[in-house]
Amino acid sequence: MNKLRRSVLLATAFGASALLIPLYPAPAQAQSQAAPASLLNVSYDVAREFYKDLNTAFVAHYKKTTGKDIKVDQSHAGSSAQARAVADGLDADVVTMNTTTDVEFLASRGVVAADWAQRFPHNAAPTTSTMLFLVRNGNPKNIKDWNDLIKPGVQVIVVNPKTGGNGRMAYLAAWGYVRSNGGTDAQAAEFVQKLYANVPVLARGGRDATGIFLQRNIGDVLVTFESEVVSVEREFGAGKVDAIHPSASIIAENPVAIVERTVKKKGTAEQAKAYLDFLYSDEGQEIAARHGIRPRNEAILKKYSNTFKPLKLFTVAEYFGSLSEAQRVHFNDGGRFDQIYTVR
Secondary structure (H helix, E strand, O other), X not given: OOHHHHHHHHHHHHHHHHHHHHHOOOOHHHHOOOOOEEEEEEEEHHHHHHHHHHHHHHHHHHHHHHOOOEEEEEEEEOHHHHHHHHHOOOOOOEEEOOOHHHHHHHHHOOOEOXXXXXXXXXXXXXXXXXXXXXXXXXXXXXXXXXXXXXXXXXXXXXXXXXXXXXXXXXXXXXXXXHHHOOOOHHHHHHHHHHHHHOOOOEEOOHHHHHHHHHOOOOXXXXXXXXXXXXXXXXXXXXXXXXXXXXXXXEOEEEOEEEEHHHHHHHOOHHHHHHHHHHHHOHHHHHHHHXXXXXXXXXXXXXXXXXXXXXXXXXXXXXXXXXXXXXXXXXXOOOOHHHHHOOOO
8 A cells, every 4th residue: 555545544534533522421521511500580570670689699599508500580571471471482490470360370271380389388479569659759649549540630550450460450459449448349340440541551561551650751640569669769760759558458479380391391490499499588588678579577577667568458369259260250351351441
C-alpha cells in the first residue's frame, strides 16, 4: 500500500471515530451543570407583584434547604382566562387563583387532582382577600358604602365576572351586602342591576380595571381586591387614590393546586409541592401581608392590623351555597348576570 493511500485510510478512520465521541456519556462534571428545575406559576391578574417577591424568597429558601437551584416563572391574566389556558395546554406546574371555581374547572378536566382542596391546609387556600373601593384622592364623590355606587352620576369600574374572579367577587359582594342587611334575593338583584347600570366598561381582569381607572381616567370608583391598594401605591405613587372599606364585604379565598398533568411530564412534583408549602410558611405569609393579601396566620394578620381594617365579612356559603352554585346560578351563560347586565 503506498503512503498516500495509507494516509487517506488513517484520516478516514480517525474522522469516523471522532463522530462517535458525542455518543458516549458526558463526564460527571458536565452532567452536574444541567439547568436547574423550573416551575411555572399561572395566577390571577393582580397578584403579579406578590408572586414576584415570593418567588425570589422561595428560590433562596429552596437553595438553603436542598442545596439545589430552582427557577420560577409566572404568568398573570384574568383568573378564568388563565384556567382556560391551562386546560387548553399551558404547561403550568402550579395554579394560584382567586376563586375555587377556576380550580374546580381544572379538576373537572382532569388537569389537577379531584381532591385538590384536601392536599393543603385551609381547603388549599393559603391566603384570603376581600373587596373594597378605590376612589380618587380626596373622594370627590363622597363614596362610603355600597349604596353610593348606585347613585346617579357615579361611574363604577369592575371586572367582567365572566372573565375574572375579581369581577365575580365584586358582584357577589354587592349582592351579599343587600342580603347581609336583611334584603331578599329579589332586592339584591334590583340593587346589583342598578350598580351595573353605572358601569361604563367591563374590564378583562383586575389589572386592566386599574388601568382603566388610573391610566385612562375613567370612573369615580374602582371595586377591586384589597391587595390592589398596595399595588397602586407602588406603581402610581402614594396619594393617587383613597381606599374605602365598605360596611360589609365578602371573604375571597385564594386557592392553589398542583397541575398533575405537567409535573408528571416534567418530573417536578416535589418542587411544585415545596413551592405551595412555602405559601403557608411564616415567610410566605409575611410576604402576602406586605402585599395587602390576608394571611391565614393569625399572629401575622394581627401584626398588620393597620392594613387589614376591621369590617363585617360574610362567606360565599352564607348567601350562595358555594362558588360552584354561584357560578351556575349567576355567571354561566343565561344566568342572572346575563339577565341583569345589558351592553349599552
